[in-house]
Amino acid sequence: MNLSVNIGGLKLKNPVITASGTFGYGVEYEEFLDLNQIGAITVKGLSQHPAKGNLPGRIWETPCGMLNAIGLQNIGIDAFIKEKLPELRKYDTKIIANFFGDTIEEYAEAAARLSAAEGIHALEMNISCPNKQAGWIAFGTDPALTEKVVAAARKATELPLIVKLSPNVTSIADMAKAAVDGGADALSVINTITGMAIDIETRRPRLSNIVGGLSGPAIRPIALQMVFQTFKAVKVPIIGMGGIMTGGDAIEFIIAGASAVAVGTANFVNPAASIEILKGIKDYMARHQIDDINTLTGGIIC
Amino acid sequence: MNLSVNIGGLKLKNPVITASGTFGYGVEYEEFLDLNQIGAITVKGLSQHPAKGNLPGRIWETPCGMLNAIGLQNIGIDAFIKEKLPELRKYDTKIIANFFGDTIEEYAEAAARLSAAEGIHALEMNISCPNKQAGWIAFGTDPALTEKVVAAARKATELPLIVKLSPNVTSIADMAKAAVDGGADALSVINTITGMAIDIETRRPRLSNIVGGLSGPAIRPIALQMVFQTFKAVKVPIIGMGGIMTGGDAIEFIIAGASAVAVGTANFVNPAASIEILKGIKDYMARHQIDDINTLTGGIIC
Amino acid sequence: MNRLFTADIVTNEQLDNRYFALQVTPNVAICETLAGQFFMLKSGEFGEYTDPLLLRPFSLASFIHPDDTYPNGLLMFLIDAVGKGTNILKRLPVGTRLNIIGPLGRGFPPVADDERLLIAAGGIGIASVLGLNKMYHGVPLFYGVRSRGQMIECTNSNIQVASDDGSIGDKGSVLALLERHISQLRQSYSGKIKIYACGPHGMYKAMFKMNLDADVYVALETPMACGVGTCLGCAVETTSGLQMVCKDGPVFNLKDIIWGG
Amino acid sequence: MNRLFTADIVTNEQLDNRYFALQVTPNVAICETLAGQFFMLKSGEFGEYTDPLLLRPFSLASFIHPDDTYPNGLLMFLIDAVGKGTNILKRLPVGTRLNIIGPLGRGFPPVADDERLLIAAGGIGIASVLGLNKMYHGVPLFYGVRSRGQMIECTNSNIQVASDDGSIGDKGSVLALLERHISQLRQSYSGKIKIYACGPHGMYKAMFKMNLDADVYVALETPMACGVGTCLGCAVETTSGLQMVCKDGPVFNLKDIIWGG
Numbered sequence A, B: 001m002n003l004s005v006n007i008g009g010l011k012l013k014n015p016v017i018t019a020s021g022t023f024g025y026g027v028e029y030e031e032f033l034d035l036n037q038i039g040a041i042t043v044k045g046l047s048q049h050p051a052k053g054n055l056p057g058r059i060w061e062t063p064c065g066m067l068n069a070i071g072l073q074n075i076g077i078d079a080f081i082k083e084k085l086p087e088l089r090k091y092d093t094k095i096i097a098n099f100f101g102d103t104i105e106e107y108a109e110a111a112a113r114l115s116a117a118e119g120i121h122a123l124e125m126n127i128s129c130p131n132k133q134a135g136w137i138a139f140g141t142d143p144a145l146t147e148k149v150v151a152a153a154r155k156a157t158e159l160p161l162i163v164k165l166s167p168n169v170t171s172i173a174d175m176a177k178a179a180v181d182g183g184a185d186a187l188s189v190i191n192t193i194t195g196m197a198i199d200i201e202t203r204r205p206r207l208s209n210i211v212g213g214l215s216g217p218a219i220r221p222i223a224l225q226m227v228f229q230t231f232k233a234v235k236v237p238i239i240g241m242g243g244i245m246t247g248g249d250a251i252e253f254i255i256a257g258a259s260a261v262a263v264g265t266a267n268f269v270n271p272a273a274s275i276e277i278l279k280g281i282k283d284y285m286a287r288h289q290i291d292d293i294n295t296l297t298g299g300i301i302c
Numbered sequence C, D: 001m002n003r004l005f006t007a008d009i010v011t012n013e014q015l016d017n018r019y020f021a022l023q024v025t026p027n028v029a030i031c032e033t034l035a036g037q038f039f040m041l042k043s044g045e046f047g048e049y050t051d052p053l054l055l056r057p058f059s060l061a062s063f064i065h066p067d068d069t070y071p072n073g074l075l076m077f078l079i080d081a082v083g084k085g086t087n088i089l090k091r092l093p094v095g096t097r098l099n100i101i102g103p104l105g106r107g108f109p110p111v112a113d114d115e116r117l118l119i120a121a122g123g124i125g126i127a128s129v130l131g132l133n134k135m136y137h138g139v140p141l142f143y144g145v146r147s148r149g150q151m152i153e154c155t156n157s158n159i160q161v162a163s164d165d166g167s168i169g170d171k172g173s174v175l176a177l178l179e180r181h182i183s184q185l186r187q188s189y190s191g192k193i194k195i196y197a198c199g200p201h202g203m204y205k206a207m208f209k210m211n212l213d214a215d216v217y218v219a220l221e222t223p224m225a226c227g228v229g230t231c232l233g234c235a236v237e238t239t240s241g242l243q244m245v246c247k248d249g250p251v252f253n254l255k256d257i258i259w260g261g
């Protein structure tokens, strides 16, 4: 049974990746599961300088989902390289560094700096966080700007460049094309969907940032549809994500067009979720006599 | 306690409306609840000619939500006026006729024909059904076209004109402005969100139409955020909807900026949901000593 | 009389590892029920969580008329725990209050005096025809199961059973038994034969192809949201256009259905 | 030793209409626990439904060490049924299997020999300090409840109770009792006083304002997703920046917290 996939030059032993921001810097989970078994670990979004993030409240549960407005708190690229990466290098898995900047230049610099470090196997460019300010949001919602910022990062790195798309757009296909035109080797679909919740007793928003990003099973049908649209629009491999909780959910994304899947919110519900999802994928392949997971990608019968 | 609201000229005794497509033509529910108690009934989307809709499967449950691709099956405007409207006139509630066309002309003609009938108190223009073909989708996603089609309907009717917006856009604020520029008296926010589901055993989509519209509690945080953005963008009243199940949920939408709320999927879970939601609103107002529901609209404290 | 009511669980009995029998007593008088009708149940009493979201449809397996202990009678459902809603229902303790809509749909049509009735059930489809079995006492019942363990007890002296694994009755399809019975019957009887059947989709398709010398009525299953004909979600293709299983059915004449795919 | 395990419900006892005591026995040996630590519980065993989605954090009220009957010991939680997750937990029958992560967080710091400890609890906050109460036998416990019915039994000869409605102990705030005790203590004792407290947010704010002549440590509650420091969701503002309640806490020095709003 072949589970290995090639995500725009990033070779994974299996298609299960942990999603950025939901698995810390990876090492926090070594007591809960065997990290060597995961296809790749995507670390929390990194920026040039450490970022403090938003004030509390930062998360709120909603029906079958959760809102978060962490505000991209992170220890910064340097600290990551110095403190976390040496730990991660001990594991036989691939490391995807998720990163962002506040300007095109910052994106390029971050990409360059991460590429220089040993033990990072691919970059995932976050242009799609829903709890940043309006100006920043344009990176992930205005195709022309998307192409520009991706092109800048593209020039700054030789590593496989994955661009993470925002679902908060009229046409994910247009955004996907723009990212590919800018030089993306692969696409992550989707980041969280903008949402909010209000405490009716105090009339205050549940999140200090007012709006946040919705993740979890609630968004799965939306994410799946966006993977399907993206698959029809571009040729590069897609990492599907959004509400994947079980092996069956992962298979749904692969059938819709994903070459790999990322597990996000499910890690909170069960720290070993990614291993169970991998097991579920294998069970499905055995049951359906699928020898190579790659043959299932985009295998929807319409 | 004042519960009456004015939705762009449509005066309701209370802010609870049943959402189009989830309450039939109203009369089907008379055995389950006292229709006289509802603020307004929005009937299933009507077109000039009866429409057959999509083939089965038409619905599929998802986590805290459901997908539908009914395909706007309806008995047509004439049959509605002849067979259903006389029944509805017996009730002391307001009737909102939801309608759509396939061209700008059809929208205008439908609006004119419905306006000529006795017992229709407002029109709700559906430009936002996610399971129509790509060309049609533009009515609800391209601001220029939105303004144009709304303007055409506007000319054809004297009734309060409510435009129902699609959530499947980059900026709901821009769409809201376009609809208001076209002449909308009020806005319904939101219609369903595009989604899909796949049967992994057969690899076939669960819906014959492949994609469908996601409704129910799963989408509530997204809908709430869109009501909030719309409220900041335009001055016309907003009917908030998307996953409202309880009085507390309705209050959340009102605090975010809605003048009235519509109850959709909840009617399926409990045919008397709208009455219970109304009761929940009253309880909240009593508990918080709110004399007039209108003072709560947009009352979020940020 | 009300078709929207609460009911309390009186017994919830595990029959095998998947099947269970749920008996509930309504808290108000309910409308008269017909064999073949169904009810929509909320899987649990906790109004706050919404997954599963929609009510689940189940055929009325039997209605026990009001008495002193149960002034509004008892509704019995036979359920196969196949997914999240049914698995929650399976574990609910006695006393749990459920929200219910029903009776819904049109039951099996009445049988005329000059017609001979046969009843056929496949698997959990037995639930839908138990009422018929009681009503038309002694009418032949053809009952197919996967194996002995899945068989629901039903009092009928005229029962013929088949099982996939041969652990009870004939090994193989119950339709073979049915077909044989009809051809025997035809040697002495040339009048109308009616078959009321409930079982999986595959069984219906097979019956359609068999072209049985009888009027066959089947109880269909499709995903449902409202159960009362408003969501238009449970459509089925028939020779006279789309019909709603919840309202126009769930019982249809086999030959009116377009058995695509 | 594992911080991710399943456990089976051994008892689930209703204490009043809101409070219940849940005892579970882990299916594997678990790590050593400290008073003030907590566990995250999935509200139910049904893996398929996802509302409620996230695990719910509960303080360890007591740990009963392994014996022949329970080879991995017994974890006891005291829970107030406030919302959807806790109301589901409340109704789960004995034998239900739960998924659990823990022990999590850092417990109350150790007490030095030259320090005097006082324990304060408000409402369900008693859960978090019951372990302390057992460990530091005879240490004064100040316990505020809404009324007699909400009071959880705890063996302590040195307990002082206050209730909002005066139905048990003093009428009014338990903090008044605590304050009085400290000032009495101060007449004979000038060394360090430590207070370990668990109660509602309002109680902590009041304690902060009272500027008690003692080192006060409080167990905080915030919404949590991961419980292990990775989601960064449970942040709290402290004088030295944002800290994570699940990892850096839940016990914090009262004066380090920025009590905004």
Ligand SMILES: Cc1cc2nc3c(=O)[nH]c(=O)nc-3n(C[C@H](O)[C@H](O)[C@H](O)COP(=O)(O)OP(=O)(O)OC[C@H]3O[C@@H](n4cnc5c(N)ncnc54)[C@H](O)[C@@H]3O)c2cc1C
Binding pocket: B060, B061, C038, C052, C054, C055, C056, C057, C058, C059, C060, C077, C078, C079, C080, C081, C082, C083, C084, C085, C086, C087, C124, C127, C128, C220, C221, C222, C223, C224, C250
């Ligand atoms: C009129 C009617 C009568 C029925 N009578 C019985 C009965 O007496 N006993 C019994 O065991 N089952 C009966 N069923 C089938 C039963 O409704 C489904 O097995 C049940 O809804 C599955 O729910 P779940 O949450 O366990 O499964 P899930 O797979 O988790 O459900 C997911 C979604 O699919 C729908 N769904 C899944 N399977 C079916 C199905 N076969 N039919 C309709 N919807 C489905 C569910 O309602 C839900 O919306 C009947 C169905 C209909 C339409």
Ligand SMILES: Cc1cc2nc3c(=O)[nH]c(=O)nc-3n(C[C@H](O)[C@H](O)[C@H](O)COP(=O)(O)OP(=O)(O)OC[C@H]3O[C@@H](n4cnc5c(N)ncnc54)[C@H](O)[C@@H]3O)c2cc1C
Binding pocket: A060, A061, D038, D052, D054, D055, D056, D057, D058, D059, D060, D077, D078, D079, D080, D081, D082, D083, D084, D085, D086, D087, D124, D127, D128, D220, D221, D222, D223, D224, D250
């Ligand atoms: C470290 C810690 C220890 C706790 N110990 C106990 C205990 O021993 N006994 C007890 O009864 N309660 C305790 N709580 C509070 C308990 O976790 C909440 O009451 C519970 O999560 C509410 O869940 P729900 O689904 O019933 O409520 P809902 O209101 O339906 O929950 C909605 C969301 O809000 C969150 N939430 C609501 N109230 C709280 C709260 N007070 N703290 C954190 N999150 C909340 C929920 O986790 C959920 O994400 C503790 C909380 C923390 C953080």
Ligand SMILES: Cc1cc2nc3c(=O)[nH]c(=O)nc-3n(C[C@H](O)[C@H](O)[C@H](O)COP(=O)(O)O)c2cc1C
Binding pocket: A019, A020, A021, A022, A044, A045, A046, A068, A070, A072, A098, A126, A164, A190, A191, A192, A214, A215, A216, A217, A219, A241, A242, A243, A244, A262, A263, A264, A265, A266, D231, D233
């Ligand atoms: C708490 C939290 C923090 C997140 N942080 C990041 C981040 O730093 N960078 C990023 O690209 N995505 C981030 N995401 C988005 C996830 O990686 C993922 O795209 C999204 O949650 C959808 O997947 P899910 O539904 O499986 O969680 C975050 C999500 C959550 C819930």
Ligand SMILES: Cc1cc2nc3c(=O)[nH]c(=O)nc-3n(C[C@H](O)[C@H](O)[C@H](O)COP(=O)(O)O)c2cc1C
Binding pocket: B019, B020, B021, B022, B044, B045, B046, B068, B070, B072, B098, B126, B164, B190, B191, B192, B214, B215, B216, B217, B219, B241, B242, B243, B244, B262, B263, B264, B265, B266, C231, C233
């Ligand atoms: C089965 C179904 C049919 C619908 N049909 C229509 C329709 O004909 N016209 C329309 O404008 N909206 C239609 N809607 C959208 C609803 O009116 C509503 O906007 C949406 O479902 C969100 O609200 P909810 O989450 O409360 O259901 C339909 C929704 C459902 C679930």
Ligand code: FES
Binding pocket: C223, C224, C225, C226, C227, C228, C229, C230, C231, C232, C233, C234, C235, C244, C245, C246, C247
């Ligand atoms: S289930 Fe809604 S129309 Fe049949």
Ligand code: FES
Binding pocket: D223, D224, D225, D226, D227, D228, D229, D230, D231, D232, D233, D234, D235, D244, D245, D246, D247
């Ligand atoms: S709950 Fe996730 S960091 Fe504390």
